[in-house]
Amino acid sequence: MLVVCNYKIKNMTLITSNINEAKELLDNEDVVAIPTETVYGLAGNIFSEKALKKIYALKSRPSYNPLIVHIKSISDLHLVACEIPDKALKLADAFWPGPLTLILKKQPTISDIVTAGKQTVAVRVPNHPIALELLKKLDYPVAAPSANPFTSISPTTAQHVFEFFNSELKLILDGGSCIKGVESTIVGFLDNEVILYRHGSTSIEAIEKVIGKVKIFINDDVAPDAPGMLKKHYSPKTPIIRTDSIEESIKLHSNKKIGLLLFNTENTDLNIECQEILSKDSDLEEAASNLFAALHRLDKCKLELIIAEKFPNKGQGKTINDRLSRATK
Ligand code: TXA
Ligand code: MG
Numbered sequence: 001m002l003v004v005c006n007y008k009i010k011n012m013t014l015i016t017s018n019i020n021e022a023k024e025l026l027d028n029e030d031v032v033a034i035p036t037e038t039v040y041g042l043a044g045n046i047f048s049e050k051a052l053k054k055i056y057a058l059k060s061r062p063s064y065n066p067l068i069v070h071i072k073s074i075s076d077l078h079l080v081a082c083e084i085p086d087k088a089l090k091l092a093d094a095f096w097p098g099p100l101t102l103i104l105k106k107q108p109t110i111s112d113i114v115t116a117g118k119q120t121v122a123v124r125v126p127n128h129p130i131a132l133e134l135l136k137k138l139d140y141p142v143a144a145p146s147a148n149p150f151t152s153i154s155p156t157t158a159q160h161v162f163e164f165f166n167s168e169l170k171l172i173l174d175g176g177s178c179i180k181g182v183e184s185t186i187v188g189f190l191d192n193e194v195i196l197y198r199h200g201s202t203s204i205e206a207i208e209k210v211i212g213k214v215k216i217f218i219n220d221d222v223a224p225d226a227p228g229m230l231k232k233h234y235s236p237k238t239p240i241i242r243t244d245s246i247e248e249s250i251k252l253h254s255n256k257k258i259g260l261l262l263f264n265t266e267n268t269d270l271n272i273e274c275q276e277i278l279s280k281d282s283d284l285e286e287a288a289s290n291l292f293a294a295l296h297r298l299d300k301c302k303l304e305l306i307i308a309e310k311f312p313n314k315g316q317g318k319t320i321n322d323r324l325s326r327a328t329k
Pocket of ligand 2: 146
């Protein structure tokens with residue numbers, strides 16, 4: 001590894017905080033990784049077919065799974081969406097920049113590659129200074145799904161992104177560890193109702209304070225309206241289970257090399273090889289921000305099994321439980 005100022009060159013991947021270098025590649029229809037407050041994204045110009053196809057290819061993402069669009073501010077919303085419901089505008093006002101994605105009717109100019117043929121588009125304004133500065137320098141919004149291969153754990157550091165893609169990616173814009181650490185919450189609108197498609201960094205409780213009751217979408221997993229709700233997702237390579245009783249599960253799997261993913265209290269069993277405590281202070285927001293980084297570390301411990309605790313089902317605990325239930329499918 002060669003380190004020059006804030007540039008780290010690993011093989012042929014530049015890991016840098018130089019926004020202009022990222023802009024140059026994006027202007028040339030290439031794909032770069034960008035930091036956001038939730039997770040890192042794989043970004044490309046929404047008007048470049050070449051860049052969009054490269055995003056799908058890098059992620060091995062099925063073509064039915066649409067891309068999320070990032071804009072610099074609410075004033076750019078009309079570039080990608082039309083017929084915007086009042087409730088959507090209220091939510092955008094309340095939460096942007098921030099981790100809330102809105103599913104809205106798309107503008108005709110938005111290509112089928114972005115939306116996977118749907119008439120709707122997913123859009124948000126990210127709340128990360130580097131992402132916002134980059135977006136302000138660009139003449140176009142970017143599509144940026146999470147920077148991980150299909151179904152694997154989302155990346156919350158530049159290093160996670162590098163480990164997934166190595167030299168397949170020319171540049172990773174380094175914005176440090178993502179503060180929120182889990183993806184944005186996704187909501188859509190149907191007949192004046194607000195539908196939750198994905199739990200995320202904005203809690204349902206906070207959304208309901210702004211627009212009233214939210215309906216939870218139940219996924220059928222066959223022809224999902226929201227592919228982000230696919231049952232298997234966010235998975236480490238190591239087998240992982242969830243349990244109500246850590247002690248009982250340890251006993252049941254005592255012949256295996258076990259790692260633990262815990263909320264607030266260390267386990268004293270001497271046979272445990274690795275364990276991750278997500279928040280010693282029992283703070284669910286802190287726990288969510290540590291979740292994916294902890295899973296990445298556990299996945300490197302050469303374990304035979306990860307046993308994850310169930311989290312309190314409120315606020316960010318709902319999002320953690322959602323991600324862990326998909327990881328364990
Ligand atoms: O926090 C986030 O949302 C991160 C950062 C990078 O912004 N991005 C992210 O992207 O999580 P991704 O692609 O991993 O998740 C977005 C989800 C996908 O599962 C996709 O299926 C869903 O949004 N989606 C995109 N467009 C949609 C649409 N028109 N209708 C329904 N779901 C859509
Ligand atoms: Mg993702």
